[in-house]
Every structure is written in C-alpha cells, then in structure tokens.
Amino acid sequence: MSHAAQDPRIPALYAEHIQACQARAERALSLSGHDALLVASGVEKYAFLDDRPYLFQPNPHFKAWLPLVAHPYSWLLVRPGQKPLLVYYQPDDYWHVPPAPPAGYWVEHVELRVISEPEQALQHLPADVSRVAIVGEADAALQHLVPNNPDALIHSLHWARASKTPYEVQCLREASRIGARAHRAARDAFLAGGSEAEIHRAYLIAAGHTDRDLPYGNIVGLNEHAAVLHYQYQDTARPAQSRSLLVDAGAQVSGYASDITRTWTRGDADSAEFDALLAAMESAQLALVGEVRNGVDYREIHLSTHRHIARILREQGLVAMSEEAMLAERVTSTFFPHGIGHFLGLQVHDVGGFMASEAGGTRAKPDGHPYLRLTRDLAPGMCVTIEPGLYFIPTLLNKLRATPAAKSVDWAKVERLARFGGIRIEDDVVCQAEGAPENLTRDAFASLA
Structure with missing residues (x-):
C-alpha cells in the first residue's frame, strides 16, 4: 500500500482535510438528529467452512478520515466540537504481521486508544448509543454497538464527499503518477511479447504494488480479449501474435x-x-x-460521447449512415455499450453519483443508457473518469446483424478490426471552479516523458 506521507505538503493538507470532515459530520448529525457519529472500520471475513480470510476492505466512511486501509476492528467516534476519538486495533499476533504502532501525519489530529482485543473497544466507546449514528456493515456490530446507518446522515456525507478536498486531490495525483508509471511498464512488456500474466506482473512491479494493494483487479486483455469490458483472466501463455493490448488498471495511495x-x-x-x-x-x-466544467450535467458528456462515436464510425467507414440515424437507431450502443465514466476517490466507483440532492433521491439516467454511473451536475473538486470506448463485441455485433442498420455496416472491415478487440482510453479528471479541468492522468504521463 502506498502512502502520501513523503509529500511535504501532506501534513498541512491533511489538517485542513480533517477539519472539513469534522464540519461535514457535524452538519450530517444536525440533519439526522444524532449527537455523535461512530464509524466501524469493519471486520475480517472468512471463506465458508474455511479459516482463510478474504482481502479486508475498510468501510469508506472510516478511511475518509484516516489513511488506514488494513485496520479491521477499529472505531472512530466523532462528536461536535471535540477531537475525533480513534480506537486502534493492534493485536499481539505471531501468526500475522499486526498493524504498526500509530505514527505519521494523522496521529496528532485524533485522540488515540490502542486495543489488542476487539471487545476492548467497548471500554472506550459510549454505553448509551440511543442518540449515536453508527455507520458500518451489519457484521461490524459489537454487542450494543450496532450500525444503524441513518439515511439523512449517509445522504449528507455522500453528497459532500463528491467534492474532494485539496488533500484528497493530492492523494489522487500521486495514485495517478504511480498508475501511469505502471502502465508504461505494461506497454513495454507487451511490446516485448509478454503474456497477459507477464504484463500484469510488470505492472505490479512498476507500481510497487501487489495484487492486495490494487484498487480493483487489473484488466489486461490481449487481442480479442480487449473486447471483454471487464475481462477477468490473465493468460499465462503468450499468443501466437500480439496485436493489441488494453490495460484498465489503477494504483492506490492512502486509500x-x-x-x-x-x-x-x-x-x-x-x-x-x-x-x-x-x-x-x-x-x-x-x-x-x-467538457468537464463546473455546472455541466455529466449526462450531457455521455450523450456527447455517442455523437463522437457516430462520427468516428462514419468517418472510418465502419457504418454508412448519418450520425443522426445512428443515434436514433442506437447503433452507437453496439460499439460503445457502457457509460462515459463515474466518480473516483475512496472507491473506484465512488458514491453519490445518482443523488438528486443532499437529502437523497435519484437523478435519472438518460433513456436507453442503463449503464451510466453518474448523473450529477459537475462542481469544483469532483474527480470523474472520462473513458470512451469502441469495441467489437461478438454478442452485440450479432444483435446488430439482425437489425435494418446491418446493411449499412462494412462487415468485412468489422471482421478485420475485431482481431484487435477494442479501444478504451480513460483519464482521471478534476473539475475546477473556472476553466479547463485538471487531467491527473495526462499530467502523470507527461511527468514521465
């Protein structure tokens, strides 16, 4: 796991960030009618009939406050006007490496209690939780500390979390820098004739990550595999001919x-x-x-993408139809079947993407576009992905063949291009108050040039 602590700007940015977290929490508590917020980091979970745990995934509400991503059985208590109280689980364990003693830029900002058994948390947390909002999964419950996840509080926190603090943007910048470096290594491994598994390993080495550290499983697709949107395997055998490579992969810094x-x-x-x-x-x-600008409806960027795809299909000689006709008959959805992107932050598909307001509700997706993951108006500090694609997916092409539009498709060209699978290009982009956005990804690649 990478941390941003080595950046000299981080301590001051984090101090501002935790103040913003406190202010957001106090507002959310006022809306939900609770006196305090208690956040469970989560618990380790085990495979059925086995003693082997799954990879621990922390509660995002916990790591929104703290750069602690491998710390189950910990708790954070937030009270208006008081320093947050962190109950930090550090077992005396000789089977595994326990969490290190608390250290770093974040420690001075919390009241710290270290425990060695999960049940010891009860000694440091409220006995009466009748007016406490407890946020976490059901299995994080500890005796009377049972998550209740009040809707009003959750909605308020998710709405606010869409706009990143300067600390969060700096962590995202560093994650992009690591990811860009690893993508370059993956490209080099591809050009050297590597298999998908070898390309994946080159990525991990360059990122300084293991599979445990990745924010999501790497998509590493050679040739036709690039047409599988969430291709989940990594062949160990090198193909007879490596024509193309699609890599969808990230890095993680402080969560x-x-x-x-x-x-x-x-x-x-x-x-x-x-x-x-x-x-x-x-x-x-x-x-x-x-098009990522303050006040823009993200849905319009998605619809704009379909117009771009229609133009490309026509100009490249793939579909001999007007762009308007392609959109009307949804021909573009054959080649671009997913959404243009999503929020990015503590989660790869960060929360709050469909919210109508701080009070909740849902802002609808455009008709005929079921896979779009974000329908909000953009605002300063929002980090979004922009990831148009153009693919040759057999099951969708077969459906297109059965429509009247099929007669306008150059199927011979489609077959030639299908050997390469498809194209996706994805950048992480931060909306600014005025003017053009900050493209974290392009800046990261440029820094490597």
Missing part, C-alpha cells in the same frame, strides 16, 4: 484510487487500420475531457 485505461498496438503495417481508429478515439477522448 485513494486511480483508474486508468490505455490501448496499445505494435504500430506496424498489420495494425494500420486499427491505429487510425485508435487515433480518432484519442482525439475524441481529449475533446470529452474538455
């Missing part, structure tokens, strides 16, 4: 994720036709990034 996708080819004569398509998608992706 904050990057989420980057790049598509590569060998750039030889065999890939010339696909490279032209890739170049067109690169231009469209940069134009879409430019």
Whole structure:
C-alpha cells in the first residue's frame, strides 16, 4: 500500500482535510438528529467452512478520515466540537504481521486508544448509543454497538464527499503518477511479447504494488480479449501474435484510487487500420475531457460521447449512415455499450453519483443508457473518469446483424478490426471552479516523458 506521507505538503493538507470532515459530520448529525457519529472500520471475513480470510476492505466512511486501509476492528467516534476519538486495533499476533504502532501525519489530529482485543473497544466507546449514528456493515456490530446507518446522515456525507478536498486531490495525483508509471511498464512488456500474466506482473512491479494493494483487479486483455469490458483472466501463455493490448488498471495511495485505461498496438503495417481508429478515439477522448466544467450535467458528456462515436464510425467507414440515424437507431450502443465514466476517490466507483440532492433521491439516467454511473451536475473538486470506448463485441455485433442498420455496416472491415478487440482510453479528471479541468492522468504521463 502506498502512502502520501513523503509529500511535504501532506501534513498541512491533511489538517485542513480533517477539519472539513469534522464540519461535514457535524452538519450530517444536525440533519439526522444524532449527537455523535461512530464509524466501524469493519471486520475480517472468512471463506465458508474455511479459516482463510478474504482481502479486508475498510468501510469508506472510516478511511475518509484516516489513511488506514488494513485496520479491521477499529472505531472512530466523532462528536461536535471535540477531537475525533480513534480506537486502534493492534493485536499481539505471531501468526500475522499486526498493524504498526500509530505514527505519521494523522496521529496528532485524533485522540488515540490502542486495543489488542476487539471487545476492548467497548471500554472506550459510549454505553448509551440511543442518540449515536453508527455507520458500518451489519457484521461490524459489537454487542450494543450496532450500525444503524441513518439515511439523512449517509445522504449528507455522500453528497459532500463528491467534492474532494485539496488533500484528497493530492492523494489522487500521486495514485495517478504511480498508475501511469505502471502502465508504461505494461506497454513495454507487451511490446516485448509478454503474456497477459507477464504484463500484469510488470505492472505490479512498476507500481510497487501487489495484487492486495490494487484498487480493483487489473484488466489486461490481449487481442480479442480487449473486447471483454471487464475481462477477468490473465493468460499465462503468450499468443501466437500480439496485436493489441488494453490495460484498465489503477494504483492506490492512502486509500485513494486511480483508474486508468490505455490501448496499445505494435504500430506496424498489420495494425494500420486499427491505429487510425485508435487515433480518432484519442482525439475524441481529449475533446470529452474538455467538457468537464463546473455546472455541466455529466449526462450531457455521455450523450456527447455517442455523437463522437457516430462520427468516428462514419468517418472510418465502419457504418454508412448519418450520425443522426445512428443515434436514433442506437447503433452507437453496439460499439460503445457502457457509460462515459463515474466518480473516483475512496472507491473506484465512488458514491453519490445518482443523488438528486443532499437529502437523497435519484437523478435519472438518460433513456436507453442503463449503464451510466453518474448523473450529477459537475462542481469544483469532483474527480470523474472520462473513458470512451469502441469495441467489437461478438454478442452485440450479432444483435446488430439482425437489425435494418446491418446493411449499412462494412462487415468485412468489422471482421478485420475485431482481431484487435477494442479501444478504451480513460483519464482521471478534476473539475475546477473556472476553466479547463485538471487531467491527473495526462499530467502523470507527461511527468514521465
């Protein structure tokens, strides 16, 4: 797990961040009618009939306050006007490496109690929780400390969390820097003829991560595998011919994720036709990034993406229809079946993407676009992904063949390009109060050049 502590700006940024967390919590408590907020970090979970735990995933509400991502059985108590109380679980364990003693830029900002058994938390937390909002999963309950997750409080916290503090943006910048470095290593492994598994290992080494540290499982697809949106395997055998590589992979810093996708080819004569398509998608992706502006309805960026895809399909000679007709008949959804992106932060698909207001509610997705993960108006500090794709997915192409639009498709060209699977280009982008957004991903790649 990478931490941002080595950055000299982090201590001051974190001090501001925890003040923002306190203010957000106090507002949420006032809305829900509670006196205090108690957050469970979570518990280790075990496979059925086994003593082998799953990888621990902390409660995001816990790591919103603290850069602690491998700390089950801990608790955070937040009270208006008081320093947060952290009950820090550090077992005396010779079977595993326990959490290190509390240290770092965050320690001075909490009242600290260290325990060696989960039940010892009861000695430090309220006996009467009738007016305490307890946030966590049901299995995090400890005797009378039972999560109740009040809707009004959760909605308020999720609404506020969409806009990142300067500390959070700095963690996201560092995660992008690590991710960009690892993507470069993955590309080099591909050009050297590596298998998907070898490319994945090159990524991990360059990132300084293990699989445990990744914010999500790496998608490493060669050739036709690039057409599987969430391709979940990594073949150990090298293909007879490596034509293309799609890598969707991130890094994690102090609990904050990057989420980057790049598509590569060998750039030889065999890939010339696909490279032209890739170049067109690169231009469209940069134009879409430019649409991330304060006050813009994110749904409009998604619909704009379909217009770009329609233009590319026409200009590249894949579909001989007007762009308007392609949109009306949803031909573009065959080639671009997912959403343009999502919130990014403590979770790869960060919360609050569909909220109508701080009080909750749902802001609808555009008709015919069920997979969009964000429908909010953009505001300063929001970090979003912009990830247009153009794929040759057999099951969707077969459905297109059964429609009247099929006669307008150059199926021979589709078959030639299908050998390369598809294209996805994804950047992590922070909305600014005025002007163009900050493109964390492009800045990270530029710093490596």
